[in-house]
Amino acid sequence: MEFSGKVALITGGANGIGRAAGLGFAQRGARVVLVDRDAQAGEAAAGVIRQQGGEAHFVAADVTRSGEVAAYVQAALDACGAIDCFFNNAGIEGAVTPTAEYEEAMFDAVIGVNLKGVFLGLRHVLPVMLRQGSGAVVNTASVAGLVGTPGMPAYAASKHAVIGLTKVAAGEVARHGVRVNAVCPGPVDTRMIHALEAQLDPADPAGVGRRYQAALPSGRYSTPEDVANLVLFLCSDLASNITGAQYVVDGGRTAIGGSVAAAAR
Numbered sequence: 078m079e080f081s082g083k084v085a086l087i088t089g090g091a092n093g094i095g096r097a098a099g100l101g102f103a104q105r106g107a108r109v110v111l112v113d114r115d116a117q118a119g120e121a122a123a124g125v126i127r128q129q130g131g132e133a134h135f136v137a138a139d140v141t142r143s144g145e146v147a148a149y150v151q152a153a154l155d156a157c158g159a160i161d162c163f164f165n166n167a168g169i170e171g172a173v174t175p176t177a178e179y180e181e182a183m184f185d186a187v188i189g190v191n192l193k194g195v196f197l198g199l200r201h202v203l204p205v206m207l208r209q210g211s212g213a214v215v216n217t218a219s220v221a222g223l224v225g226t227p228g229m230p231a232y233a234a235s236k237h238a239v240i241g242l243t244k245v246a247a248g249e250v251a252r253h254g255v256r257v258n259a260v261c262p263g264p265v266d267t268r269m270i271h272a273l274e275a276q277l278d279p280a281d282p283a284g285v286g287r288r289y290q291a292a293l294p295s296g297r298y299s300t301p302e303d304v305a306n307l308v309l310f311l312c313s314d315l316a317s318n319i320t321g322a323q324y325v326v327d328g329g330r331t332a333i334g335g336s337v338a339a340a341a342r
């Protein structure tokens with residue numbers, strides 16, 4: 078897992094899993110370009126990488142806007158000259174509401190970031206990697222891309238679709254030296270999981286967290302680094318014949334079926 082001389086581009090890189098991946102890539106020698114709509118946290122994350130002796134650039138962009146996606150890809154090329162690794166990761170959770178009551182505008186917003194944003198990332202980064210004749214992409218799906226998640230219709234649909242996009246793109250570019258995989262995190266200790274806890278029980282979000290973690294085979298949420306480590310592996314030469322695949326990092330959540338989310342309620 079050595080990335081000296083490589084360039085890693087990461088969306089949702091300001092916080093959570095994307096930030097951990099940025100730090101991980103940089104600690105292993107990569108030059109890093111962080112993209113996020115949260116400019117304050119993005120600049121701070123890039124600053125931490127530079128304090129640790131790494132090279133990091135931050136580009137403010139909304140991944141749902143194709144002009145801004147084209148601009149973040151161009152900014153990465155202007156700053157670093159190549160894109161070797163692309164962690165296509167920005168996402169939002171949306172509301173926890175049954176399908177029968179789910180707001181149309183919320184549905185569009187979740188699909189906009191989690192599906193269209195991932196598509197636009199592929200649409201603008203794959204041509205660069207095809208020109209290079211090399212590259213590795215990891216899209217962030219979720220265990221909600223593998224199993225139904227009651228109360229999260231837009232999120233689950235978007236993450237199932239990310240796995241579909243991953244398989245299609247992987248088949249298209251495999252003969253050109255470009256790999257495309259997906260990671261499927263279970264619950265991860267970031268802002269997102271705590272926001273979901275608060276939606277499930279505004280009066281006692283910490284209680285939701287305790288029950289959810291107790292129901293997981295591993296007994297704990299993943300850390301952002303647990304997911305980042307898998308992303309680094311999939312982007313590394315150790316994974317050179319792995320493409321079109323999806324990997325869970327979930328402490329055993331999907332292995333034991335649907336009882337876990339119910340236990341948190």
Ligand SMILES: NC(=O)c1ccc[n+]([C@@H]2O[C@H](COP(=O)([O-])OP(=O)(O)OC[C@H]3O[C@@H](n4cnc5c(N)ncnc54)[C@H](O)[C@@H]3O)[C@@H](O)[C@H]2O)c1
Nearest residue numbers: 089092093094114115139140167168219262264265267269
């Ligand atoms: N935390 C979990 O339990 C969990 C589980 C499975 C999958 N995931 C997925 O992991 C990814 C990262 O989430 P996280 O847990 O680190 O959450 P997070 O909220 O800490 O980080 C998400 C980042 O994406 C950015 N972002 C959101 N919308 C954006 C947009 N339109 N344009 C640019 N940036 C945008 C946010 O500003 C934030 O920095 C997401 O795709 C999420 O769906 C998270």
